[in-house]
Amino acid sequence: MNKTALCLPLLLLAASAAHAQDVAGCPQLPAGSDLVWEHRATGDADFCRALRADGSEAFGLYISREATFDPKRANRQEAGAIDGREVHWYRAELATKPNIEARETLLKLDDGRVAHVWLQAAPGAPLQQAFDMASGLRFGADRQVAAGQ
Known part of the structure:
Protein backbone atom coordinates (compact mmCIF):
# COMPACT_ATOMS: atom_id res chain seq x y z
CA MET A 1 0.00 0.00 0.00
CA ASN A 2 2.82 2.42 0.87
CA LYS A 3 4.55 1.81 -2.47
CA THR A 4 1.32 2.61 -4.30
CA ALA A 5 0.91 5.83 -2.35
CA LEU A 6 4.50 6.84 -3.13
CA CYS A 7 4.10 6.08 -6.84
CA LEU A 8 0.80 7.94 -7.23
CA PRO A 9 2.37 11.43 -7.58
CA LEU A 10 4.75 10.12 -10.25
CA LEU A 11 1.89 8.50 -12.16
CA LEU A 12 -0.15 11.70 -11.99
CA LEU A 13 2.82 13.72 -13.24
CA ALA A 14 3.37 11.34 -16.16
CA ALA A 15 -0.33 11.43 -17.02
CA SER A 16 -0.40 15.23 -17.02
CA ALA A 17 2.69 15.36 -19.27
CA ALA A 18 1.04 12.98 -21.74
CA HIS A 19 -2.18 14.98 -21.52
CA ALA A 20 -0.30 18.21 -22.38
CA GLN A 21 0.36 16.74 -25.82
CA PRO A 30 6.22 13.79 -31.65
CA ALA A 31 7.12 11.55 -28.71
CA GLY A 32 9.87 13.00 -26.55
CA SER A 33 9.70 16.43 -28.19
CA ASP A 34 8.92 18.30 -24.93
CA LEU A 35 6.55 20.50 -26.95
CA VAL A 36 3.08 21.55 -25.85
CA TRP A 37 0.14 22.74 -27.92
CA GLU A 38 -1.40 26.16 -27.74
CA HIS A 39 -4.85 25.66 -29.30
CA ARG A 40 -7.64 27.94 -30.42
CA ALA A 41 -10.83 26.77 -32.10
CA THR A 42 -12.99 29.02 -34.24
CA GLY A 43 -16.07 27.51 -35.86
CA ASP A 44 -14.91 24.43 -37.73
CA ALA A 45 -11.23 25.49 -37.79
CA ASP A 46 -8.38 24.76 -35.38
CA PHE A 47 -5.26 26.87 -34.84
CA CYS A 48 -2.40 24.98 -33.17
CA ARG A 49 1.06 26.22 -32.18
CA ALA A 50 3.69 23.77 -30.91
CA LEU A 51 5.57 25.65 -28.19
CA ARG A 52 8.96 24.95 -26.67
CA ALA A 53 9.55 25.23 -22.91
CA ASP A 54 10.73 28.84 -23.38
CA GLY A 55 7.43 29.73 -25.10
CA SER A 56 8.87 30.05 -28.61
CA GLU A 57 7.04 28.45 -31.54
CA ALA A 58 8.58 25.28 -32.99
CA PHE A 59 5.94 25.10 -35.73
CA GLY A 60 2.27 25.75 -36.23
CA LEU A 61 -0.72 24.61 -38.21
CA TYR A 62 -4.19 25.73 -39.15
CA ILE A 63 -6.84 23.12 -39.97
CA SER A 64 -9.89 24.35 -41.89
CA ARG A 65 -12.30 23.51 -44.70
CA GLU A 66 -10.49 25.78 -47.16
CA ALA A 67 -6.74 25.99 -47.70
CA THR A 68 -5.26 29.17 -46.24
CA PHE A 69 -2.11 28.78 -48.33
CA ASP A 70 -1.71 28.62 -52.11
CA PRO A 71 1.59 26.84 -52.89
CA LYS A 72 3.58 28.20 -55.85
CA ARG A 73 5.71 25.61 -57.64
CA ALA A 74 8.51 28.19 -58.05
CA ASN A 75 8.77 28.34 -54.24
CA ARG A 76 9.08 24.55 -53.78
CA GLN A 77 12.20 23.82 -51.74
CA GLU A 78 12.38 20.46 -49.97
CA ALA A 79 10.60 17.15 -50.09
CA GLY A 80 9.68 15.65 -46.75
CA ALA A 81 7.08 13.70 -44.85
CA ILE A 82 4.51 14.34 -42.15
CA ASP A 83 2.81 11.41 -40.46
CA GLY A 84 4.52 9.12 -42.96
CA ARG A 85 3.05 10.93 -45.98
CA GLU A 86 5.06 12.77 -48.62
CA VAL A 87 4.89 16.56 -48.65
CA HIS A 88 6.67 19.38 -50.41
CA TRP A 89 7.83 22.32 -48.34
CA TYR A 90 7.55 25.76 -49.90
CA ARG A 103 8.62 26.88 -44.89
CA GLU A 104 5.00 25.83 -45.27
CA THR A 105 3.03 22.94 -46.72
CA LEU A 106 -0.51 21.58 -47.02
CA LEU A 107 -2.00 18.23 -46.00
CA LYS A 108 -5.42 17.01 -47.11
CA LEU A 109 -7.20 15.24 -44.25
CA ASP A 110 -9.71 12.40 -44.43
CA ASP A 111 -12.43 14.54 -42.85
CA GLY A 112 -12.33 16.88 -45.88
CA ARG A 113 -10.35 19.61 -44.16
CA VAL A 114 -6.87 20.87 -44.97
CA ALA A 115 -3.94 21.37 -42.60
CA HIS A 116 -1.64 24.29 -43.41
CA VAL A 117 1.65 23.58 -41.59
CA TRP A 118 4.43 26.15 -41.21
CA LEU A 119 7.79 26.43 -39.50
CA GLN A 120 10.55 28.98 -39.03
CA ALA A 121 14.17 28.29 -38.10
CA ALA A 122 17.75 29.37 -38.69
CA PRO A 123 19.37 27.73 -41.73
CA GLY A 124 21.19 24.42 -41.43
CA ALA A 146 -5.24 11.48 -47.22
CA ALA A 147 -2.61 12.90 -49.56
CA GLY A 148 0.41 15.19 -49.46
CA GLN A 149 0.86 18.22 -51.70
Missing part, protein backbone atom coordinates in the same frame (compact mmCIF):
# COMPACT_ATOMS: atom_id res chain seq x y z
CA ASP A 22 -3.21 15.49 -26.28
CA VAL A 23 -5.23 18.54 -27.29
CA ALA A 24 -8.53 18.08 -29.11
CA GLY A 25 -8.29 19.64 -32.54
CA CYS A 26 -4.49 19.25 -32.83
CA PRO A 27 -2.50 16.23 -34.02
CA GLN A 28 -0.36 14.26 -31.58
CA LEU A 29 3.06 15.84 -31.04
CA ARG A 91 9.76 28.74 -49.15
CA ALA A 92 8.13 31.73 -47.51
CA GLU A 93 9.64 35.18 -47.05
CA LEU A 94 9.90 36.90 -43.67
CA ALA A 95 10.79 40.53 -44.31
CA THR A 96 11.38 41.22 -40.62
CA LYS A 97 13.57 38.12 -40.10
CA PRO A 98 16.12 37.94 -42.97
CA ASN A 99 18.27 35.29 -41.21
CA ILE A 100 15.37 32.91 -40.63
CA GLU A 101 14.17 30.27 -43.08
CA ALA A 102 10.39 29.84 -43.30
CA ALA A 125 20.76 22.16 -38.41
CA PRO A 126 17.95 24.18 -36.75
CA LEU A 127 15.88 24.04 -39.96
CA GLN A 128 16.47 20.28 -40.26
CA GLN A 129 15.44 19.83 -36.62
CA ALA A 130 12.20 21.73 -37.34
CA PHE A 131 11.49 19.44 -40.32
CA ASP A 132 12.17 16.40 -38.14
CA MET A 133 9.76 17.59 -35.43
CA ALA A 134 7.01 18.37 -37.95
CA SER A 135 7.47 14.98 -39.61
CA GLY A 136 6.72 13.36 -36.24
CA LEU A 137 3.18 14.77 -36.08
CA ARG A 138 0.49 12.08 -35.90
CA PHE A 139 -3.04 12.83 -37.02
CA GLY A 140 -5.77 10.74 -35.36
CA ALA A 141 -8.06 8.36 -37.20
CA ASP A 142 -10.53 11.20 -37.84
CA ARG A 143 -7.71 13.40 -39.16
CA GLN A 144 -5.54 10.87 -40.98
CA VAL A 145 -3.68 12.44 -43.90
Whole structure:
Protein backbone atom coordinates (compact mmCIF):
# COMPACT_ATOMS: atom_id res chain seq x y z
CA MET A 1 0.00 0.00 0.00
CA ASN A 2 2.82 2.42 0.87
CA LYS A 3 4.55 1.81 -2.47
CA THR A 4 1.32 2.61 -4.30
CA ALA A 5 0.91 5.83 -2.35
CA LEU A 6 4.50 6.84 -3.13
CA CYS A 7 4.10 6.08 -6.84
CA LEU A 8 0.80 7.94 -7.23
CA PRO A 9 2.37 11.43 -7.58
CA LEU A 10 4.75 10.12 -10.25
CA LEU A 11 1.89 8.50 -12.16
CA LEU A 12 -0.15 11.70 -11.99
CA LEU A 13 2.82 13.72 -13.24
CA ALA A 14 3.37 11.34 -16.16
CA ALA A 15 -0.33 11.43 -17.02
CA SER A 16 -0.40 15.23 -17.02
CA ALA A 17 2.69 15.36 -19.27
CA ALA A 18 1.04 12.98 -21.74
CA HIS A 19 -2.18 14.98 -21.52
CA ALA A 20 -0.30 18.21 -22.38
CA GLN A 21 0.36 16.74 -25.82
CA ASP A 22 -3.21 15.49 -26.28
CA VAL A 23 -5.23 18.54 -27.29
CA ALA A 24 -8.53 18.08 -29.11
CA GLY A 25 -8.29 19.64 -32.54
CA CYS A 26 -4.49 19.25 -32.83
CA PRO A 27 -2.50 16.23 -34.02
CA GLN A 28 -0.36 14.26 -31.58
CA LEU A 29 3.06 15.84 -31.04
CA PRO A 30 6.22 13.79 -31.65
CA ALA A 31 7.12 11.55 -28.71
CA GLY A 32 9.87 13.00 -26.55
CA SER A 33 9.70 16.43 -28.19
CA ASP A 34 8.92 18.30 -24.93
CA LEU A 35 6.55 20.50 -26.95
CA VAL A 36 3.08 21.55 -25.85
CA TRP A 37 0.14 22.74 -27.92
CA GLU A 38 -1.40 26.16 -27.74
CA HIS A 39 -4.85 25.66 -29.30
CA ARG A 40 -7.64 27.94 -30.42
CA ALA A 41 -10.83 26.77 -32.10
CA THR A 42 -12.99 29.02 -34.24
CA GLY A 43 -16.07 27.51 -35.86
CA ASP A 44 -14.91 24.43 -37.73
CA ALA A 45 -11.23 25.49 -37.79
CA ASP A 46 -8.38 24.76 -35.38
CA PHE A 47 -5.26 26.87 -34.84
CA CYS A 48 -2.40 24.98 -33.17
CA ARG A 49 1.06 26.22 -32.18
CA ALA A 50 3.69 23.77 -30.91
CA LEU A 51 5.57 25.65 -28.19
CA ARG A 52 8.96 24.95 -26.67
CA ALA A 53 9.55 25.23 -22.91
CA ASP A 54 10.73 28.84 -23.38
CA GLY A 55 7.43 29.73 -25.10
CA SER A 56 8.87 30.05 -28.61
CA GLU A 57 7.04 28.45 -31.54
CA ALA A 58 8.58 25.28 -32.99
CA PHE A 59 5.94 25.10 -35.73
CA GLY A 60 2.27 25.75 -36.23
CA LEU A 61 -0.72 24.61 -38.21
CA TYR A 62 -4.19 25.73 -39.15
CA ILE A 63 -6.84 23.12 -39.97
CA SER A 64 -9.89 24.35 -41.89
CA ARG A 65 -12.30 23.51 -44.70
CA GLU A 66 -10.49 25.78 -47.16
CA ALA A 67 -6.74 25.99 -47.70
CA THR A 68 -5.26 29.17 -46.24
CA PHE A 69 -2.11 28.78 -48.33
CA ASP A 70 -1.71 28.62 -52.11
CA PRO A 71 1.59 26.84 -52.89
CA LYS A 72 3.58 28.20 -55.85
CA ARG A 73 5.71 25.61 -57.64
CA ALA A 74 8.51 28.19 -58.05
CA ASN A 75 8.77 28.34 -54.24
CA ARG A 76 9.08 24.55 -53.78
CA GLN A 77 12.20 23.82 -51.74
CA GLU A 78 12.38 20.46 -49.97
CA ALA A 79 10.60 17.15 -50.09
CA GLY A 80 9.68 15.65 -46.75
CA ALA A 81 7.08 13.70 -44.85
CA ILE A 82 4.51 14.34 -42.15
CA ASP A 83 2.81 11.41 -40.46
CA GLY A 84 4.52 9.12 -42.96
CA ARG A 85 3.05 10.93 -45.98
CA GLU A 86 5.06 12.77 -48.62
CA VAL A 87 4.89 16.56 -48.65
CA HIS A 88 6.67 19.38 -50.41
CA TRP A 89 7.83 22.32 -48.34
CA TYR A 90 7.55 25.76 -49.90
CA ARG A 91 9.76 28.74 -49.15
CA ALA A 92 8.13 31.73 -47.51
CA GLU A 93 9.64 35.18 -47.05
CA LEU A 94 9.90 36.90 -43.67
CA ALA A 95 10.79 40.53 -44.31
CA THR A 96 11.38 41.22 -40.62
CA LYS A 97 13.57 38.12 -40.10
CA PRO A 98 16.12 37.94 -42.97
CA ASN A 99 18.27 35.29 -41.21
CA ILE A 100 15.37 32.91 -40.63
CA GLU A 101 14.17 30.27 -43.08
CA ALA A 102 10.39 29.84 -43.30
CA ARG A 103 8.62 26.88 -44.89
CA GLU A 104 5.00 25.83 -45.27
CA THR A 105 3.03 22.94 -46.72
CA LEU A 106 -0.51 21.58 -47.02
CA LEU A 107 -2.00 18.23 -46.00
CA LYS A 108 -5.42 17.01 -47.11
CA LEU A 109 -7.20 15.24 -44.25
CA ASP A 110 -9.71 12.40 -44.43
CA ASP A 111 -12.43 14.54 -42.85
CA GLY A 112 -12.33 16.88 -45.88
CA ARG A 113 -10.35 19.61 -44.16
CA VAL A 114 -6.87 20.87 -44.97
CA ALA A 115 -3.94 21.37 -42.60
CA HIS A 116 -1.64 24.29 -43.41
CA VAL A 117 1.65 23.58 -41.59
CA TRP A 118 4.43 26.15 -41.21
CA LEU A 119 7.79 26.43 -39.50
CA GLN A 120 10.55 28.98 -39.03
CA ALA A 121 14.17 28.29 -38.10
CA ALA A 122 17.75 29.37 -38.69
CA PRO A 123 19.37 27.73 -41.73
CA GLY A 124 21.19 24.42 -41.43
CA ALA A 125 20.76 22.16 -38.41
CA PRO A 126 17.95 24.18 -36.75
CA LEU A 127 15.88 24.04 -39.96
CA GLN A 128 16.47 20.28 -40.26
CA GLN A 129 15.44 19.83 -36.62
CA ALA A 130 12.20 21.73 -37.34
CA PHE A 131 11.49 19.44 -40.32
CA ASP A 132 12.17 16.40 -38.14
CA MET A 133 9.76 17.59 -35.43
CA ALA A 134 7.01 18.37 -37.95
CA SER A 135 7.47 14.98 -39.61
CA GLY A 136 6.72 13.36 -36.24
CA LEU A 137 3.18 14.77 -36.08
CA ARG A 138 0.49 12.08 -35.90
CA PHE A 139 -3.04 12.83 -37.02
CA GLY A 140 -5.77 10.74 -35.36
CA ALA A 141 -8.06 8.36 -37.20
CA ASP A 142 -10.53 11.20 -37.84
CA ARG A 143 -7.71 13.40 -39.16
CA GLN A 144 -5.54 10.87 -40.98
CA VAL A 145 -3.68 12.44 -43.90
CA ALA A 146 -5.24 11.48 -47.22
CA ALA A 147 -2.61 12.90 -49.56
CA GLY A 148 0.41 15.19 -49.46
CA GLN A 149 0.86 18.22 -51.70
